[in-house]
Amino acid sequence: MSTPSIQLRTGYKMPLVGLGTWKSTKGQVQSAVECAIECGYRHIDGAWIYQNEGEVGKGIAKMIKENKVKREDLFITSKLWNIFHNPELVRPAVMKSLEKLGLDYLDLYLIHNPCGEKYISDEEQFPKGPDGAPLYDDVDYVQTWKAMEELQKEGLVRSIGISNFNQYQIDRILKECSILPAVNQFEIHPYFTQNDLVNFCKSKGIVVTAFSQFGSPDRPWATPNDPVLLEDPGLVEIAKRLKKTVAQIILRYFIQRKVVVIPKSVTSERIKSNIQVFDFELSQKDMDAVSSANRDYRISTWIWIAGHKYYPYRQNYSE
Numbered sequence: 001m002s003t004p005s006i007q008l009r010t011g012y013k014m015p016l017v018g019l020g021t022w023k024s025t026k027g028q029v030q031s032a033v034e035c036a037i038e039c040g041y042r043h044i045d046g047a048w049i050y051q052n053e054g055e056v057g058k059g060i061a062k063m064i065k066e067n068k069v070k071r072e073d074l075f076i077t078s079k080l081w082n083i084f085h086n087p088e089l090v091r092p093a094v095m096k097s098l099e100k101l102g103l104d105y106l107d108l109y110l111i112h113n114p115c116g117e118k119y120i121s122d123e124e125q126f127p128k129g130p131d132g133a134p135l136y137d138d139v140d141y142v143q144t145w146k147a148m149e150e151l152q153k154e155g156l157v158r159s160i161g162i163s164n165f166n167q168y169q170i171d172r173i174l175k176e177c178s179i180l181p182a183v184n185q186f187e188i189h190p191y192f193t194q195n196d197l198v199n200f201c202k203s204k205g206i207v208v209t210a211f212s213q214f215g216s217p218d219r220p221w222a223t224p225n226d227p228v229l230l231e232d233p234g235l236v237e238i239a240k241r242l243k244k245t246v247a248q249i250i251l252r253y254f255i256q257r258k259v260v261v262i263p264k265s266v267t268s269e270r271i272k273s274n275i276q277v278f279d280f281e282l283s284q285k286d287m288d289a290v291s292s293a294n295r296d297y298r299i300s301t302w303i304w305i306a307g308h309k310y311y312p313y314r315q316n317y318s319e
């Protein structure tokens with residue numbers, strides 16, 4: 001069984017639906033990965049900072065051992081965390097993820113965020129000084145990218161990309177680097193459609209992956225007063241009319257826009273239904289209705305790095 005995919009500039013194919021794994025706890029994530037592979041997922045989105053790559057790897061290994069899937073049919077993503085931005089730390093960082101995952105190559109490796117943070121130890125993932133202030137490292141993300149290029153040349157990763165980069169930052173990579181990003185992964189959902197950045201990436205041959213496409217209802221900083229995307233009346237109306245779930249309407253909306261989705265779930269019924277999005281189509285009217293829900297509502301502000309030289313979400317950015 002193969003899920004529809006999109007071709008990257010490296011020639012490799014990336015399945016349009018993957019399983020997100022942020023916040024999926026140890027004890028939950030292995031069975032989520034196994035369930036996803038059983039349901040037909042071939043794409044798993046992870047990251048070193050999620051601190052669960054060991055369990056993700058166990059799920060992958062079990063499915064391969066039981067002949068449910070072959071390694072070459074899987075598309076596994078990890079991300080370089082902020083404390084590993086110094087070029088000499090990039091290769092050791094990917095090796096740590098590969099070891100945890102039990103793999104000898106990644107399909108995609110992303111710089112998680114353009115902002116570096118000071119490396120103290122692997123345990124200090126959000127390093128702070130004695131005054132409690134975050135310790136930034138202003139290593140230029142272009143230098144980090146050049147170290148990422150070496151990983152691709154060496155075959156440790158098949159494609160490299162970025163995450164949470166703004167247009168100015170992407171432009172610098174395009175102008176100053178030799179291997180161009182295959183993917184940019186950033187927050188996109190019907191309350192934050194980010195049309196300009198999506199169109200910019202597409203115009204440069206960069207495939208877009210939407211994260212938090214359901215509005216990340218389990219994000220740790222959610223408050224009871226926040227808008228709940230999965231309960232949006234306009235989306236509920238479309239879902240009822242088409243006899244689908246709101247989640248399926250959102251996923252289908254992005255797939256029709258050729259945007260890759262990586263819904264996170266540890267619930268088997270949801271994992272299963274989140275990939276059942278290839279047997280129906282949204283009309284242009286319904287696509288427009290989903291787009292009109294946009295309210296430029298950003299959920300992931302990465303607030304602790306807001307003072308960083310390369311913080312990507314400042315207005316009129318030019319660093």
Ligand SMILES: NC(=O)c1ccc[n+]([C@@H]2O[C@H](COP(=O)([O-])OP(=O)(O)OC[C@H]3O[C@@H](n4cnc5c(N)ncnc54)[C@H](OP(=O)(O)O)[C@@H]3O)[C@@H](O)[C@H]2O)c1
Nearest residue numbers: 020021022211212213214215216218247263264265266267
């Ligand atoms: N690059 C980055 O900086 C970055 C940032 C954020 C996220 N990501 C990636 O993107 C993935 C997805 O984003 P996210 O985790 O923020 O949130 P999300 O996928 O928007 O939402 C996940 C939440 O939705 C629930 N859910 C899943 N399917 C559902 C369904 N069919 N009906 C109702 N609820 C459903 C999940 O519940 P249960 O799990 O309880 O089923 C969970 O609470 C992450 O897991 C991660 O891999 C990347």
